[in-house]
Amino acid sequence: MKTNLISIALIALITSCGGPQQSGEKSGAKSLSGAIKIDGSSTVYPITEAIAEEFRVDHPKVKVTIGISGTGGGFKKFSRGETDISDASRPIKDKEKAACKENNIEYLSLTVAYDGMAVLINPGNDWVDYLTTAELKKMWEPEAQNKIMKWNQIRPEWPNLEMHLFGPGVASGTFDYFTDVIVGESGKSRGDFTASEDDNVLVQGIATDKNALGFFGLAYYEENKDKLKLAGVDNGNGPVYPSIETVKNGTYAPLSRPIFIYISSAAVKRAEVVEFIRFYLEHAGHLVSEVGYIPLPKEEYSAQLETFNEFAVSYQ
Amino acid sequence: MNNALKNRLIDRVFKYFAILSTLFGLVMLFIFLIDILNQGLSRIDWSFITSLPSRFPGKSGILTALTGTIWVFLLTTIISVPIGVAAGIYLEEYGKKSRMANILEINISNLAGVPSIIYGILGLEIFVRIMDLGASLLAGSLTLALLILPIIIVATREAVRAVPKTIKEASYALGATKWQTIWRQVLPVSSGNIITGIILALSRAIGETAPLIVIGALAYVPFVARTPMDEFTVLPIQIFNWISRPQKGFIINAASAIIILLAFVFIMNGIAVYIRYRTQKKIKW
Structure with a gap:
């Protein structure tokens, strides 16, 4: 009886996870490869590091690198198209928005935790x-x-x-x-x-x-x-x-204050980036508190995930 | 008190002052070493050296930072030593004494005192963006090479200047060309001092964080660099990153990483002392 319950729960879990994954995934999850470049705030770094560490267990061929040049420094690189994701401890400033626009970079901002x-x-x-x-x-x-x-x-x-x-x-x-x-x-x-x-x-x-x-x-x-x-x-x-x-x-x-990650529209064309962000939002709940920050309520992460899925699909 | 007694007293006072000054540096270094060893020694084991960074201090390691530091050390040596030594020899042996040479000389000495972060900004524009090397090992090493070139040039010049004129003149008298004189007489004699200068310069390069962070060296790199074009991190960045974390375990990790970095510099210095000893034994006038 007990094993039955567990297997039912497992099936439910698998199907519920499979839902959002199908929309953008063309290749199988296990064969993902490529590189994801992240830079930005050292405040957000511990969270992104924890996510990258766990992500590597599932997708060992994806090379995720994270820099700590600060929120401003990170946005400078982000707006030049040099990074895929930017860690930020404050929302993007108008000047930085303009720089992104100049280089035709659109982005999505996601709240990942509270500090x-x-x-x-x-x-x-x-x-x-x-x-x-x-x-x-x-x-x-x-x-x-x-x-x-x-x-x-x-x-x-x-x-x-x-x-x-x-x-x-x-x-x-x-x-x-x-x-x-x-x-x-x-x-x-x-x-x-x-x-x-x-x-x-x-x-x-x-x-x-x-x-x-x-x-x-x-x-x-x-x-x-x-x-x-x-x-x-x-x-x-x-x-x-x-x-x-x-x-x-x-x-x-x-x-x-909320802390953020910014994702570039050019980057979500790549399956490994899409998978990484999904992984981020699905696992932030417990990883965020492990590194000393305060997680959002569960529903917020699901809402963010939905927003991201829409964003990803519209640029595919 | 007569004059002789007074002079003897001054002599003694100075001696004790000098001893105290020496002890000051040594005691500070000693306290620092004890503190670091005390904090970090217990954490060092094989897995610390062979693990990737992690959010758990106990599982975290320095593999990519250490290999990054070794890469940067080798590349910076290859780039800066030939250029620095050649420039030093030119300025001392070939360059004419002119107003231009004077300005150049003052500038090189001043460059040695420019804050390292300025070199980072220079490196970011020239190597990373204009030459399009990206935040690679090569870009980082070129930046650090620029940073230490003035030190190597000044050290080379002083070493070459210290070679007795009589030796050079004797060499010319025997019909040697300038190149032969420099290669066979001047360089072997001055190599000891040149190597000392190079080692001091490289030790500085190995400990730099700011310019590398500016050019875009990373903090989390889960793979070992294979080519000079790969992205990288180095030990000082890893230490800086760990020290600013709230968890105690990371502070201990930082102390352990500092011990590894110190050991690396010690070994480097040891090798240099050995080379110097070997070359100087060969000199027979």
Whole structure:
């Protein structure tokens, strides 16, 4: 009885997987070969790497390569037709759109995961519980430079102690995003904070300084829970702490962002690319959380897959 | 205190200052080595060297990064050494002392101080795009060769200049041509210093990340390069990539990869010292 059930389930699984595959697949799945070139954001890299690693098990002859020249650098190559897929931690900019158009490259953007940004303090800090977005703005806006230096300037009941700020380097997508949603303009912030491109340096900095406050990707907090303390963020609807649930259901706003892959229309003419993207969307659900990011709800991945199938068929 | 005593005191103070300065560098290096060995040694085994990159730190390896580094090392040597040494010899032995030569000389010395990422931008435009080599091993090696040429040229010039004039004149006196003098007298004598310069330059090239990332070297390459036209990754990029990951296991992997890179440079230096020793033993005046 039990084996029967399993075999029924298997058959159901096989047929359901077979459905979308037939539309674009001409050759058998096992004999796929060729090369897929991917470049772009180092934030998205761990996800794409995990997908490529698993994809290689099924399709060992397809050579998938991934670069990390950053979201902007990736789009530059993408718009010249040098890559098939671009990893991006922000949506494509108008300038980059124009470059794609100039070279007759059309594209499809797919959301593959969420990245939560955490505001962190030292475990010895017993006065901060949460911060409002207005307080974060007051702390980080350019006007705060050399003026807002103490905790009691943010909230009067907080102690008269120096405040030490830590954040990612100005070239990172994380910094762009944080300043965009908190300060109001991407890339604008005070300059007198400790910046590092290496998030592990920020972890060390906050972990050893009682008066520290910093922000970076949630994945780095997950790995250093014992050394850091999370601060909640209040956007007007009460303080919310970042977690898989609050990022997924959108209540942890505005410090969570979607991350994307962009697929070129020229590339979907090739069966191996089509198969790779399908594989991506079918397996992202569990692989994304394995590498420390937050997956979309299941239905979203199916919806993305449908959008992609339509896109792929229209360029075949 | 008389003058002699005072001088002796200064002498002693300087001696201790010099010892301290030497120790400073050594102690720092020692701390670094202990730290890295402590973190990374346990992770190094055969599978670490023969595995492809993976999302699991424990399954991840450096096969493509290490083979990429060896490829880049060999190609960069083949490209930069003949050009660098020949240019150095020309500037020292053939080139006329003119204003032009002076400007050239200053420029070459200055080039040695240009940030490496600038060479990356140059390489991207010239080798990757105009010469259409793509983000290949050859493009990467050409870029790194450009980066270290000034160092090799300066080292060669200094080595050649150190050869006593009397030796060269004796060679001419016996009827040797300029080429024979350079090939049979000047180069064998100066080869020790030239090789030292080359090794220092190549060690720098092997540790570079920025210019290679700019020309489009990759982070995930699941196959070993077979030709110079293949795409590639190198150890420093792999280390950089691992260090910026949140999981602890990747930090350990990075330390292990650093040990492998250090070992590679040590072996390279060892070979160079041996070659230098062999060539210098042959010199009999």
